[in-house]
Amino acid sequence: MINKKKKKKIDSVSVHSFSKGADLFFNIVVAIFAISCLIPLFFVVVISLTDENALATYGYRLWPKVWSFAGYRYLATMGGELLRSLWISILVTVVGTLINSTFTSTYAYAISRNTFKYRRFFTVFCLITMLFSPGMVANYIVVTNFLHLKDTLWALILPMAVSPFNIIVMRTFFKRQVSESIIESARIDGASELRIFTQIVIPLAVPGIATISLFAALGYWNDWFNALLYIQSDNLIPLQYLLMKIQANIEMLSASSGMGSQFGGSLLAIPKEATRMAMVVIATLPIAVSYPFFQKYFVRGLTIGGVKE
Amino acid sequence: MENDVNPEEIKKVSHPKKPKEGFFYNVFHNGPFLLFALPGAIWMIFFFYIPVFANVVAFKEFHFSPDGFLASLMQSKWVGFENFKFLFTSDAAWLITKNTLLYNLGFISLNLIISVFFAIIMSELRHKRLVKVYQTSMLLPYFLSWVIIGYFVMAFLNPDKGLLNMMLHTDINWYAEPKYWPFILLFIGTWKGIGYNSILYFATVMGIDPTYYEAATVDGANKWQQIKNITIPQLVPLMTLMSILAVGNIFRADFGLFYQVPQNSGALYNVTSVLDTYIFNGLTSTGDIGMSSAASLYQSVVGCVLLVSTNALVRKLDGESALF
Numbered sequence: 001m002i003n004k005k006k007k008k009k010i011d012s013v014s015v016h017s018f019s020k021g022a023d024l025f026f027n028i029v030v031a032i033f034a035i036s037c038l039i040p041l042f043f044v045v046v047i048s049l050t051d052e053n054a055l056a057t058y059g060y061r062l063w064p065k066v067w068s069f070a071g072y073r074y075l076a077t078m079g080g081e082l083l084r085s086l087w088i089s090i091l092v093t094v095v096g097t098l099i100n101s102t103f104t105s106t107y108a109y110a111i112s113r114n115t116f117k118y119r120r121f122f123t124v125f126c127l128i129t130m131l132f133s134p135g136m137v138a139n140y141i142v143v144t145n146f147l148h149l150k151d152t153l154w155a156l157i158l159p160m161a162v163s164p165f166n167i168i169v170m171r172t173f174f175k176r177q178v179s180e181s182i183i184e185s186a187r188i189d190g191a192s193e194l195r196i197f198t199q200i201v202i203p204l205a206v207p208g209i210a211t212i213s214l215f216a217a218l219g220y221w222n223d224w225f226n227a228l229l230y231i232q233s234d235n236l237i238p239l240q241y242l243l244m245k246i247q248a249n250i251e252m253l254s255a256s257s258g259m260g261s262q263f264g265g266s267l268l269a270i271p272k273e274a275t276r277m278a279m280v281v282i283a284t285l286p287i288a289v290s291y292p293f294f295q296k297y298f299v300r301g302l303t304i305g306g307v308k309e
Numbered sequence: 310m311e312n313d314v315n316p317e318e319i320k321k322v323s324h325p326k327k328p329k330e331g332f333f334y335n336v337f338h339n340g341p342f343l344l345f346a347l348p349g350a351i352w353m354i355f356f357f358y359i360p361v362f363a364n365v366v367a368f369k370e371f372h373f374s375p376d377g378f379l380a381s382l383m384q385s386k387w388v389g390f391e392n393f394k395f396l397f398t399s400d401a402a403w404l405i406t407k408n409t410l411l412y413n414l415g416f417i418s419l420n421l422i423i424s425v426f427f428a429i430i431m432s433e434l435r436h437k438r439l440v441k442v443y444q445t446s447m448l449l450p451y452f453l454s455w456v457i458i459g460y461f462v463m464a465f466l467n468p469d470k471g472l473l474n475m476m477l478h479t480d481i482n483w484y485a486e487p488k489y490w491p492f493i494l495l496f497i498g499t500w501k502g503i504g505y506n507s508i509l510y511f512a513t514v515m516g517i518d519p520t521y522y523e524a525a526t527v528d529g530a531n532k533w534q535q536i537k538n539i540t541i542p543q544l545v546p547l548m549t550l551m552s553i554l555a556v557g558n559i560f561r562a563d564f565g566l567f568y569q570v571p572q573n574s575g576a577l578y579n580v581t582s583v584l585d586t587y588i589f590n591g592l593t594s595t596g597d598i599g600m601s602s603a604a605s606l607y608q609s610v611v612g613c614v615l616l617v618s619t620n621a622l623v624r625k626l627d628g629e630s631a632l633f
Contacts, residue, residue, distance in 0.1 A: 017435045018532060026430045027439065033427070034446035037504065040461035041449065043472070047464060059470035107349030116342040117335050122350065129353050132613045133561070134360030135605030136588050137598060142360045146378035162352040193341030222454035225564065229593075244456045247463065248572070273470070280460045284453060291452050292445050
């Protein structure tokens with residue numbers, strides 16, 4: 001009895017906790033780093049809400065002298081280009097994530113089954129792709145000259161349509177979560193393999209599929225590299241690439257939108273700096289708002305296929 | 310085709326318990342699984358196996374042919390190792406190799422030390438809810454693209470308006486001063502990944518058997534002694550594994566970091582050029598596909614050798630954790 005009580009006390013107080021003084025000190029250390037991770041976003045939001053003249057006079061400040069919504073108002077008038085890029089980004093993210101999670105899980109499921117005779121071949125076929133990298137140049141030549149995907153939406157979707165690493169992770173996950181006996185019993189009941197996969201395997205694998213889907217969605221939303229390589233048409237520019245182009249050349253904002261005349265009658269009135277930062281905020285917001293809710297899936301992704309078999 | 314299948318069917322019917330394992334029987338029998346694997350396999354062919362083959366351009370004087378892919382490959386003239394000779398006699402090869410290796414070594418060591426430091430601290434903090442808040446905040450940069458991070462950095466380093474010049478009352482043209490960039494790049498690259506890595510180590514610390522700490526407490530060990538003698542030794546296997554895996558990728562630089570954050574500024578090339586940016590610039594702006602593909606193949610081959618040997622090392626130390 002006494003022993004038990006003592007053990008409990010140690011558990012809650014001494015194991016994994018600093019003394020009060022050290023606790024305060026290390027809290028400050030970690031808090032400083034945590035704030036350093038949040039402050040750039042806060043800073044960008046503030047710049048996007050600063051008056052353009054104040055920006056020109058005082059530069060970027062953590063707390064502006066003059067607040068203004070002009071940047072966002074200009075974004076609203078500029079409409080077309082931004083909305084198109086936003087639409088491209090959303091379309092690519094949705095379609096890409098669907099393709100990626102479907103193909104990655106079906107492949108992983110196939111090679112996770114001991115009843116699949118060619119599982120070894122397909123496992124090695126996938127592992128080899130992780131071993132060697134074909135390189136940027138070879139990929140570029142194949143995508144542009146062989147598949148002829150340059151300046152198509154597929155150039156943004158297909159290069160990331162399957163993730164060999166996630167296949168291996170999911171294979172382990174399927175092996176552990178979906179036992180052969182469940183599948184065998186469904187088979188005896190006369191279910192087809194497709195039906196087994198959609199109605200038994202997927203429901204059992206939801207955490208794993210959610211994780212790889214989130215990683216895929218994040219990858220597609222954040223992608224600018226494929227656009228940089230393969231997209232020249234103005235109609236197919238995803239949001240991240242638009243931001244990149246505007247960062248290199250802020251004048252694009254006025255030149256390409258052609259809306260300058262509607263905004264106060266003169267090109268000078270365009271709040272370029274604030275507008276640019278407002279676009280950064282719009283590209284960041286979906287992630288910043290949603291990731292705390294999905295965080296557990298991402299973190300689980302670290303350990304999901306951690307143990308190989 | 311039909312003639313091949315039919316006898317199999319007949320055999321199946323006449324010997325239901327002992328099916329003959331012919332190729333067509335197997336394909337038919339494994340049909341659903343093959344269909345499941347098919348899309349992924351086709352993708353790997355088009356986005357891995359064919360590009361690997363396309364690496365022959367490194368040995369050619371490459372020109373795009375209007376007749377398509379094969380024509381481009383076939384009609385380009387063989388030049389043997391000419392492209393490689395060109396690459397390795399230029400100063401660039403040494404510079405980009407050195408930069409790639411040194412930056413990656415920096416990232417590996419900084420990441421290791423700081424992630425483990427934060428993981429241990431966070432496991433010992435008293436307010437577990439606060440720890441959650443810290444972890445969530447620290448993850449934010451990890452989820453953002455390099456374009457966004459590039460804007461973040463610009464907000465601080467913009468020569469006219471940036472916060473640093475404003476606060477320090479200086480007039481430094483950050484994007485043209487190479488001497489600051491090794492530190493900036495090391496800082497940004499590490500900062501972006503710390504949240505993710507420290508959670509990995511944090512999970513391991515939380516998984517350590519609490520009886521070790523109880524026993525240590527009973528024996529009168531203080532916190533520092535516990536960390537030094539229990540936590541860190543328990544983390545060593547994971548630390549070793551992560552470092553070895555990172556060394557396997559030491560020849561691959563994070564393109565986004567070295568391209569977006571310094572804004573591809575020419576004045577900084579000496580300190581920001583790594584293999585990946587060099588290959589990219591060769592491919593897109595200078596149009597020197599031969600040299601670029603030689604550098605690309607050089608990176609892939611050395612990278613592959615490193616990956617295989619580090620993996621062999623992992624397998625030796627801890628077979629469970631080996632990638633393959």
